[in-house]
Amino acid sequence: MNEPGLQDIWVYLSASPLLGLTITLVAYGLAYRLYLKTNSSPLANPVVTSVAMLILLLLATGTSYSDYFEGGQFVHFLLGPATVALAVPLYQQFSRLRQLWLPVTISLFCGVVIAAGSSIGLARILGGSTEIQMSLAPKSATAPVAMGISEKIGGLPSLTAVLVVITGITGAVLGTKLFEWIRVRDDTAKGIAMGVAAHGIGTARAFQVSSQMGAFSGLAMALSAFATALLVPWLVDLLEAWLPV
Amino acid sequence: MQFLNGITLLLVYQLVGEITVRLLGLPIPGPVLGMVMLFVTLMIRGKAPESVDQASTALLSHLSLLFVPAGVGMMAHFGRIADEWVPITLALLLSTVITMVATALIMQVTTRWFAKPLPEKEGGNE
Numbered sequence: 001m002n003e004p005g006l007q008d009i010w011v012y013l014s015a016s017p018l019l020g021l022t023i024t025l026v027a028y029g030l031a032y033r034l035y036l037k038t039n040s041s042p043l044a045n046p047v048v049t050s051v052a053m054l055i056l057l058l059l060a061t062g063t064s065y066s067d068y069f070e071g072g073q074f075v076h077f078l079l080g081p082a083t084v085a086l087a088v089p090l091y092q093q094f095s096r097l098r099q100l101w102l103p104v105t106i107s108l109f110c111g112v113v114i115a116a117g118s119s120i121g122l123a124r125i126l127g128g129s130t131e132i133q134m135s136l137a138p139k140s141a142t143a144p145v146a147m148g149i150s151e152k153i154g155g156l157p158s159l160t161a162v163l164v165v166i167t168g169i170t171g172a173v174l175g176t177k178l179f180e181w182i183r184v185r186d187d188t189a190k191g192i193a194m195g196v197a198a199h200g201i202g203t204a205r206a207f208q209v210s211s212q213m214g215a216f217s218g219l220a221m222a223l224s225a226f227a228t229a230l231l232v233p234w235l236v237d238l239l240e241a242w243l244p245v
Numbered sequence: 246m247q248f249l250n251g252i253t254l255l256l257v258y259q260l261v262g263e264i265t266v267r268l269l270g271l272p273i274p275g276p277v278l279g280m281v282m283l284f285v286t287l288m289i290r291g292k293a294p295e296s297v298d299q300a301s302t303a304l305l306s307h308l309s310l311l312f313v314p315a316g317v318g319m320m321a322h323f324g325r326i327a328d329e330w331v332p333i334t335l336a337l338l339l340s341t342v343i344t345m346v347a348t349a350l351i352m353q354v355t356t357r358w359f360a361k362p363l364p365e366k367e368g369g370n371e
Contacts, residue, residue: 080275192349
């Protein structure tokens with residue numbers, strides 16, 4: 001009987017970050033392959049499939065999220081340097097940005113205010129608690145930024161991280177269809193909208209459409225991360241003053 | 246070695262960003278300040294060094310992967326999401342759609358208003 005042996009191995013593995021890290025990369029690898037197999041269908045978004053696989057696996061083996069995160073944190077940590085890395089596409093698109101600085105500034109300002117304002121407003125109308133409203137407010141910004149803001153305005157940072165991911169997936173899945181319906185064909189406008197509304201996951205999708213859309217989406221994600229950090233706490237105060245709960 | 250230099254530089258900027266934000270009590274997250282500082286550095290230097298370019302391309306080309314552990318965090322919030330699933334799902338979905346549509350339309354309209362009409366397939370003539 002090698003039952004006790006397996007048990008020992010499992011005890012070792014579940015206490016080590018190796019397992020969480022490895023299953024994250026394996027699940028993403030499988031999900032990405034599936035995504036390519038479906039000709040990059042937005043419905044087979046690799047984040048959706050890998051998150052689903054991992055949750056099912058963790059539930060099936062009775063592993064807690066905190067045990068998984070011992071390993072998952074190494075991947076999660078890279079969101080920080082990835083945010084810094086956005087300076088590079090921003091710099092590379094600078095000449096194009098300089099020509100379009102006024103439209104981009106106006107669109108970003110409106111987009112960030114609409115993203116935060118509409119999520120607080122809708123959640124409030126639909127009866128969501130203040131904690132939920134505040135966790136939703138920064139959902140269109142990239143994860144580390146959104147989590148930082150959520151904490152400042154009284155949301156739950158870890159819930160915000162989840163909502164950020166769902167928002168990104170929603171944007172990536174619906175984006176191209178929406179732009180078709182409203183007849184926006186310019187890759188610059190599509191990219192800016194994708195980056196403002198759906199941050200990195202939207203940007204990954206935008207790069208599939210065209211490199212110009214991807215670059216502008218990355219640019220919008222970088223700028224809106226900055227704008228969200230500056231505007232959302234102020235917007236929350238303003239809403240508090242105008243529409244007290 | 247190039248890649249290692251690039252990653253090191255990104256981490257140094259993030260670290261300086263985090264420290265500055267804490268020292269000065271700024272309202273923005275550390276990595277965002279790090280991004281701004283790196284952007285300013287690139288502007289001053291006039292080009293992105295190969296190492297930084299490589300490291301940032303590597304990180305950004307699999308950006309979706311980096312969101313996976315946070316997404317799995319959903320399982321730790323099942324209870325709360327189940328309690329308030331109507332406001333959460335509807336607000337999230339509608340708000341994302343509204344934001345995307347509004348931003349795309351605003352960008353399209355303002356580009357027509359403000360940008361000098363450029364001939365097609367010709368960029369960057371300042």
